[in-house]
Amino acid sequence: MVRLFLSGDGPQSKILGAVLLLILFTLAFAPFLFPGTRSLETAARICIFIVLVASYDLLLGYAGIVSFAHTMFFGMGAYGVALATRQMGTGYDALILGTLAGTALAAVFALIIALFSLRVRAIFFAMITLAIASAVAVLVSQLSAITGGEDGLNIRIPRELTPAFRPLDAPFWGVNISGRHLNYYLVFFSCLIMFLIMLRVVNSPFGRVLQAIRENAFRAEAIGYRVVYYRAVATVLSAAMAALAGAVFAIWLRYVGPATTLGVEIMLDILLIVVIGGMGTMYGAVVGTVVFVLAQNYLKDWMGGASESTAFLPLVPDLLNPDRWLMWLGILFILSVYFFPSGIVGRLRGKA
Amino acid sequence: MTQPSLETHDLTVRFGGHVAVDHVTCAFRPGELTAIVGPNGAGKTTYFNLISGQIPASEGSVLLSGEDITRLSIPARTERGLGRAFQLTNLFPKLTVLENVRLVVQSRMRRGFNIWTMALSHRDLIEAAEAVLERVRLSHLAHQTVAYLPHGDQRKLEVATLIAMEPKVFMFDEPTAGMSVDEAPVILDLIAEIKRNTDATVLLVEHKMDVIRSLADRIMVLHNGALVADGAPAEVMASAVVQEAYMGKELADV
Ligand SMILES: Nc1ncnc2c1ncn2[C@@H]1O[C@H](COP(=O)(O)OP(=O)(O)OP(=O)(O)O)[C@@H](O)[C@H]1O
Ligand SMILES: [Mg+2]
Numbered sequence: 001m002v003r004l005f006l007s008g009d010g011p012q013s014k015i016l017g018a019v020l021l022l023i024l025f026t027l028a029f030a031p032f033l034f035p036g037t038r039s040l041e042t043a044a045r046i047c048i049f050i051v052l053v054a055s056y057d058l059l060l061g062y063a064g065i066v067s068f069a070h071t072m073f074f075g076m077g078a079y080g081v082a083l084a085t086r087q088m089g090t091g092y093d094a095l096i097l098g099t100l101a102g103t104a105l106a107a108v109f110a111l112i113i114a115l116f117s118l119r120v121r122a123i124f125f126a127m128i129t130l131a132i133a134s135a136v137a138v139l140v141s142q143l144s145a146i147t148g149g150e151d152g153l154n155i156r157i158p159r160e161l162t163p164a165f166r167p168l169d170a171p172f173w174g175v176n177i178s179g180r181h182l183n184y185y186l187v188f189f190s191c192l193i194m195f196l197i198m199l200r201v202v203n204s205p206f207g208r209v210l211q212a213i214r215e216n217a218f219r220a221e222a223i224g225y226r227v228v229y230y231r232a233v234a235t236v237l238s239a240a241m242a243a244l245a246g247a248v249f250a251i252w253l254r255y256v257g258p259a260t261t262l263g264v265e266i267m268l269d270i271l272l273i274v275v276i277g278g279m280g281t282m283y284g285a286v287v288g289t290v291v292f293v294l295a296q297n298y299l300k301d302w303m304g305g306a307s308e309s310t311a312f313l314p315l316v317p318d319l320l321n322p323d324r325w326l327m328w329l330g331i332l333f334i335l336s337v338y339f340f341p342s343g344i345v346g347r348l349r350g351k352a
Numbered sequence: 353m354t355q356p357s358l359e360t361h362d363l364t365v366r367f368g369g370h371v372a373v374d375h376v377t378c379a380f381r382p383g384e385l386t387a388i389v390g391p392n393g394a395g396k397t398t399y400f401n402l403i404s405g406q407i408p409a410s411e412g413s414v415l416l417s418g419e420d421i422t423r424l425s426i427p428a429r430t431e432r433g434l435g436r437a438f439q440l441t442n443l444f445p446k447l448t449v450l451e452n453v454r455l456v457v458q459s460r461m462r463r464g465f466n467i468w469t470m471a472l473s474h475r476d477l478i479e480a481a482e483a484v485l486e487r488v489r490l491s492h493l494a495h496q497t498v499a500y501l502p503h504g505d506q507r508k509l510e511v512a513t514l515i516a517m518e519p520k521v522f523m524f525d526e527p528t529a530g531m532s533v534d535e536a537p538v539i540l541d542l543i544a545e546i547k548r549n550t551d552a553t554v555l556l557v558e559h560k561m562d563v564i565r566s567l568a569d570r571i572m573v574l575h576n577g578a579l580v581a582d583g584a585p586a587e588v589m590a591s592a593v594v595q596e597a598y599m600g601k602e603l604a605d606v
Contacts, residue, residue, distance in 0.1 A: 008472045205458055205466040205474060212455050215444040222404070222442070223517065224430035224459040233465070 005196055007203040011283060016348040020283060023290055027188060031181045032173045044184055046293050047191040048249045053273045054198050054285035055241035061280030062202050063234040064214030065122065069129035070270055072136050073110065073239040075261035077102040077246030082153040082256040083146070090156045099247035103240050110239030114232035137262045152257020155250055161186065162254075187252050194241060199282050201237065210234055211280070269296075276336050278343020287344045295332065300325045355418055357382050357553040358434075358521045362412035363402055372398045374577035375412065380521070385547050385554040387564040387585075390574035396557045397439055399574065400523050404436040405429050417520065430459070435519025439526050439557075441506045445499040449490055449509055452498060453481040456516040481516060488512040488542060504535035511542050521553045522546060528560070536563075543567060561589075 003010070011017040026033060030043035052074055059065045080102020081095060088094035109132075117128040140147045147153065159165050165179030175181070201207055209230050213220045217227050250256045260266075269292065277288020300322045307320035318324075340347040356379035363376045373395045380386055388396050401407040403414050405426040413422040421429050430436075444452050457480045458464060458471075466474075485491045488508055498506060507527060514522055524543065528536040540563055547554055547567070558564055564571060564585065571588040573581040581588050 008470045200470070201467055203470055203472070204468060205463045205471045205477075207467075208451070208455060208458070208471045209464045212444055212447070215446055216442065219442050219444060220455075221426045222406075222430065222436055222438075223456050223513065224427045225464055226425070226427045230464070233467075 007196075007200040009199060009203045009282070011349075013348045013350065016283065016287075016345060019348075020286060023286060030188075031184055032175055035175055037180075040180065040184055042293060042297050044187045044252050046289055047187050048245050048252065049269075049273070049289045049293060050286050051191045051194045051198075051245040051248075052242055053270055053277070053289050054195055054282055055238045055245065056270050057274050057277075057279060057282060057285050058198055058202060058210075058241070059234060059238040060274055061278075061282075061284070062207060062210040062214060063231055064210075064217075065118075065231055065235065066126040067129045067235070067238075068126060068267055069110075069113065069133040070238070070242050071262050071264075071267045072129075072133040073106040073242035074246040074249070074266070075136075075140070075256075075258075076106040076109070077243030077248075078250035078256040078261045079140070079147065079153075079246075080105065080243070081247045081250040082148075082155050085155050085157070086153065090158055092158055095157065095247075095251060099244065102247055103243040106239040106243035107236050110236045111232060114235040115228075118228050118231045118235070133262075133267075137258060140262060141258050148257070150258060152255060152260070155254045155256065157183075157251055157254055161251070183252060187248055190248050191245070194244060195282075195286075198241060202282055206230070206233070214280070272333055274343075276333065276340075276343060278340075278345030278347075281343065281345040281349075284343045284345040291344070295329060299328060303328070354381055356380055356415075357417055358403070358555075359415040360399075360403065360412065361415070363399070363409055363414060364411035365398060365402055365407060366410045372577050373402060373574075376574070376577075376579045377412075378572065378579065378582065380553045380555065382520070382551045382553055383547075384569050385543075385556060385567055386570045386572055387568035388555060388557045388572045388574060389559070389564065394574040395577040396574055397525055398577075400436065400525055400555070400557070404434055404523065430517070430519075433520030434523070435514045435517045435521060436523045437510050437514050437525060437527060439529065441503070441510060443498050443506060443509060443513070446497060448495050448497055449501070450478070450481055450485065450494040452509060453484050453513055453516045454478055456513045457481050457484075460517055484512050484516045487515065489538075504531050504538075507531060507535075507539060508542075511539055515542070515546065519552065521555065523555045525557045526559065527556070528558070528563070536560075540567065 011020055027043055027047060031040060034040070056070050059067055077099060081098035084098025084101060085094045088097065113128060113132060117125045141150050143149070159179065161179045161183040163178045163180040166176070168177050202210070209220065209225050213225065213227050213230055221227050246261055249261070253260065273288040273292045274284065276292060277284030277286070303320045303325055304322045307317045307322065310316045310320060336344070358380040359378070361377050363373055364371065365373045376399060388399070390396050398407065402409050405424065409422055413420055415421065416429065416432050416434060419432070421432065444455070454477055457477045461477060463474060463477065482491065482494065485494055488511065490505065490508060490512060493501065493505060498509065501509070511527060527539050527543070531539065543554065543556065544567060546552060556567065568585050570583065571581070571585050572579060573588060581591055
């Protein structure tokens with residue numbers, strides 16, 4: 001049964017299995033384990049980024065394609081929801097339609113980019129995606145009448161998913177359940193399902209072809225696989241998953257803007273997480289995202305504390321100044337790439 | 353006479369001013385094993401590349417079972433029954449031996465776009481791959497990663513993948529190159545077995561004369577890209593053109 005859900009691709013390491021179970025358990029019960037608003041925000045962000053990063057891993061780690069347009073697809077899903085609720089009002093139909101429209105647009109875009117550029121060299125694809133993603137980001141901030149420009153758009157979602165909604169009179173397991181919690185479980189379960197779908201795809205005959213292409217595209221062609229088509233399908237799937245993640249993100253945040261979805265920083269985050277977690281493993285997205293998002297959210301706080309408590313020392317408090325957190329993240333990144341070239345998951349599975 | 357399984361008509365390719373393959377016209381029949389010989393740089397590998405599609409022809413055509421495949425993509429040619437092994441070992445180094453063969457079977461059965469089932473649940477593909485490994489006596493290495501295999505076993509695996517493809521035309525480019533004296537016969541036995549058990553056409557680029565003598569039904573000699581001799585082994589080996597054009601001394605010695 002578990003095997004079926006995991007598509008026969010288990011963690012292959014006791015420690016990794018335990019870590020994954022712990023993460024699953026923590027995310028599943030996050031509202032009860034950590035009742036604060038901020039922890040719930042962090043948990044939801046982790047769920048969504050796991051899917052976003054996994055969909056990028058499908059492309060980079062399995063098909064060996066470098067794309068810089070992943071956040072563009074992520075944004076298409078998010079803006080899809082925002083624009084649909086603007087047009088159609090606050091209803092589930094708007095959310096569903098917006099999600100589907102954003103995802104369809106992402107898929108079509110991905111297909112066009114793939115068919116135009118994958119025929120040529122892989123580096124060409126990377127450059128095309130970079131160009132298109134930048135153009136779209138500029139367009140989105142310029143067309144403020146439609147997209148809200150740099151300010152972005154607030155999204156009104158059904159009341160049942162907002163903090164104002166109180167389904168229960170008494171606390172449940174010590175928590176006053178609100179629509180926010182329902183929204184969290186919407187995020188959690190849709191992300192879980194999407195992750196399992198991707199796990200299935202990479203372990204299908206199709207997924208095996210992708211790995212073969214990544215290993216040796218020349219040979220994959222010679223044994224009869226039409227490499228361009230496989231890469232195109234992988235690109236479309238990955239874009240669609242990113243868009244779905246974006247839609248969920250928009251519903252969760254009740255807001256969409258260039259900085260939260262289209263930004264270059266997010267693209268870099270995705271790349272870093274894939275590498276830290278371990279390319280071509282899917283589970284790397286899970287472990288990498290947890291490590292990264294926690295570091296991103298709590299490193300600053302922790303550094304603030306450490307900086308104060310070392311105030312009497314020379315230089316140290318300066319180095320630990322919260323403004324330097326990005327530097328420390330960079331150092332962590334370099335160390336992890338140096339010591340775990342195949343990522344955390346690769347390391348745990350015993351491959352150097 | 354039966355229809356040729358593979359034909360080339362005036363097949364030519366130029367790299368800049370250099371004509372690497374020069375108007376080669378030839379037909380190969382089912383069940384026939386042709387050895388292609390010629391000095392280094394004669395154009396043997398390039399001739400193969402033109403047939404299997406790695407390099408587009410400048411002129412001329414390639415026909416597979418009568419169908420013009422000159423403009424078809426590499427996978428389209430493979431689908432139609434053209435099987436190619438490469439001079440330099442060309443496998444999926446990080447995948448296992450079994451997976452290397454399984455991928456070929458999966459391609460032949462056209463299951464590649466199956467996106468929603470588990471690869472593991474396609475038992476028939478795995479069993480077919482295992483059967484091929486059994487035949488080439490690589491079963492004991494099935495779960496090894498290819499990169500860690502000795503060169504000889506990698507060459508063997510390459511032949512195995514070609515067998516798994518079940519092509520109409522087998523193309524071997526120096527399959528025993530770089531192998532030790534005791535490893536080479538295994539490969540040659542496999543090729544002899546293909547010849548015995550199937551009705552396929554076999555093209556074999558090979559330098560070793562004893563190999564050619566024991567296996568070939570026919571010898572083609574390429575020199576500077578042109579076909580300078582073509583016929584039964586004894587005839588070709590005796591011909592003065594060949595002795596002069598090709599490795600004269602080596603041939604005269606046997
Ligand atoms: N892609 C290419 N571009 C330019 N020249 C090429 C290319 N491929 C082959 N050649 C040239 O064509 C000629 C024939 O090369 P080819 O590899 O076919 O010889 P060969 O008969 O296979 O030799 P060998 O016995 O060394 O394998 C050589 O002079 C080679 O340099
Ligand atoms: Mg050669």
